[in-house]
Amino acid sequence: MTHPKANRSSAAPWLGAYLLVVTAPMLLLLLGGSSAPGRGFAWDFSMALGYAALVMFGVQWVLTARFRRATLPFGIDIVYYFHRYLAVCALAIVAVHVGLLFLEVPQALGSADPRRAPAHMTAGRAALVLLATVAVLALARRRLALEYDRWRMTHWALSVTAMVLALWHVFAAGHYLDLPWKRGLWVLFAAAWLAIVLLVRLLRPWRLSRQPWRVAQVRPEHGRVSTLVLEPAAGHRLRFAPGQFAWLTLRHSPWSMHEHPFSIASSATRDDRIELSIKELGDFSRTIKDMKPGETAWLDGPYGTFSIDHHSDSSGFVFIAGGIGIAPVMSMLRTLADRGDRRPLLLxxxxxxxxxVAFREELDQLQQRLDLRVVHVLSEPPAGWTGEHGLITQDLLARPLNSLQAERGDREYFVCGPTAMTQSVEAALAALGVDARRVHSELFEWV
Structure with a gap:
């Protein structure tokens, strides 16, 4: 997946900052030795890994705190993927931390019986078990068919508990924290982590609670899709770029953690009326069609870098969508139409x-307002269908793309749909000679 060219140069500083934050405390703590001298390299290395892993777990909270400036170079979907697999790396580092002590300094671990072991050692073991549970449930959530809201609250509660236990373990063990400045460093780290938790769970919901939205309409679309039309209840606005998304909360308070991300489908020229087109795919999305006008909603956004506005100099755009992946594309097409944009477009x-086929009638109308060509592809076409059919393959894409001729290399490509389709289309575009830097994908399953 690639993201706006204008932001790529700013990705390196953020990656460098991450590496610095993770490694600096470990290196600084090793200065001046340990309160347990004479342990040797295995001891020092094990302690260093333990400190680094704890910092990694702490930074995990920053990655999911939705800081726009930090996520802009990558896209929030990529950051969430990064968060998921960094958790596995951190767990592996903790495993090596414990394994080295078990092999080289077993007396440091003491008894595993909580009735005989020091409380801080039991806290460390409990933190490791909880963090492993968090990682396993996150990676296997769909396979285990865990309900999203319940899993999310469990994920948060277990993670907070694990971090508190891990910090207790570090401070009580006291290794490498014998100097005031070293202990102060970890106090600062703990305070920063707590500040992130309070920001996410208290300050942000409080801000959202002051900007409620009202359900104005629920409009049925083809393909088990419902468009939720929201209007501000307090005169505020949500300024967004076409293609971005927001986190939606319905029938719960902003503090409830019952929020779900959906692409904004409406035109960015109207920030006083937001439309979210949602397909019935899960427990929450199946309730959208039953929402009543006048109900209160909450929106946290906008987020995402999947937008034509990052490519204002492009000669034209190619959109490739599957199923409800059309939602952010509709936002971009509607915006282009409202702006009177006449650049050539292919969908x-x-x-x-x-x-x-959701929005098929409106797509016909948009072809009159835009220089837009729409190619419908059906995997189960009806009798007499003369259009494209099957899957969106390289051979299929080659037909409409060949008509672009030399213009093909000057356009920006936006791909959104199920993961398998997105990966297949990206490979097909590469085989057709499209520069990967011009291909922008919205990951479909990142939460």
């Missing part, structure tokens, strides 16, 4: 059947 839109 390749895949669906299973014709009666499931």
């Amino acid at each position: 390749v839109y895949g669906n299973r059947a014709w009666d499931r």
Whole structure:
């Protein structure tokens, strides 16, 4: 997945900052030795790994705190993927930390029986078990069919508990914290982590609570899609770039953690009326069609870098969407139409059947307002269908793209749909000679 060219140069400083934050405390703590001298290299290395892993777990909270400036170079979907697999790396580092002590300094671990072991050692063991549980549940959530809201609250509660226990373990053990400045360093780290928790769980919900939205309409679309139309209840606005998304909370307070990310489908020229087109795919999305006008909603956004506005100098755009992946594309097409943009556009839109093609009537109308060509692709076409059918393959894409001729290399490509489709389309575009830097994908399953 690639993101706006204007932001790529700013990615390196953020990656460097991450490495500095993770390694600096470890290196500084090793200065001046340990309160347990004579342990040797295995001891020092094990302690260093333990400190580094704890910092990594602490930084995990920063990665999911939705700081726009930090996520802009990568896209928040990539940051969430980064968060997920860094947790596995941190767990592996903790495992090496414990394994080295077990092999080289077993007396340092003491008894595993909580009735005989020091409380801080039991706290460390409990933290490790909880963090491992958090990682396993996150990676296997869909396979285990865990309900999203319940998993999210469990994920948060276990993570907070594990961090508190891990910090207790570090401070009580006291290794390498014998000097005031070293202990102060970890006090600062603990305070920063606590500040992030309070920001995410108290300050941000409080801010959202002061900007409620009202359900103005629920509009049915083809393909089991419902468009939720929201209007501000207090005169505020949500300024966004076409293609971005927001976190939606319905029938719960902003503090409840019952929020879900959805692409904004409406035109960015109207910031006083937000439309979210949502397909029935899970427990929450199936309730959208039952929402009533006048109900209160909360929006946290906008987020994301999947937008034509990052490529204002492009000669034209190619959109490739599958299913409800059309939602952010509709926002971009509607915005271009409202702006009177006449650049050439191509949309390749895949669906299973014709009666499931969301926005098909509006797409016909947009072809009159834009220089837009729409290519519908059906995997189960009806009798007499003369259009494209099957999957969106390299051979299929080559047909409409060949008509672009020399212009193909000057356009920006936006791909959104199920993960398998996105990966296949990215490979097909590469085989067709499209520069990967011009291909921008929105990951479909990142939470």
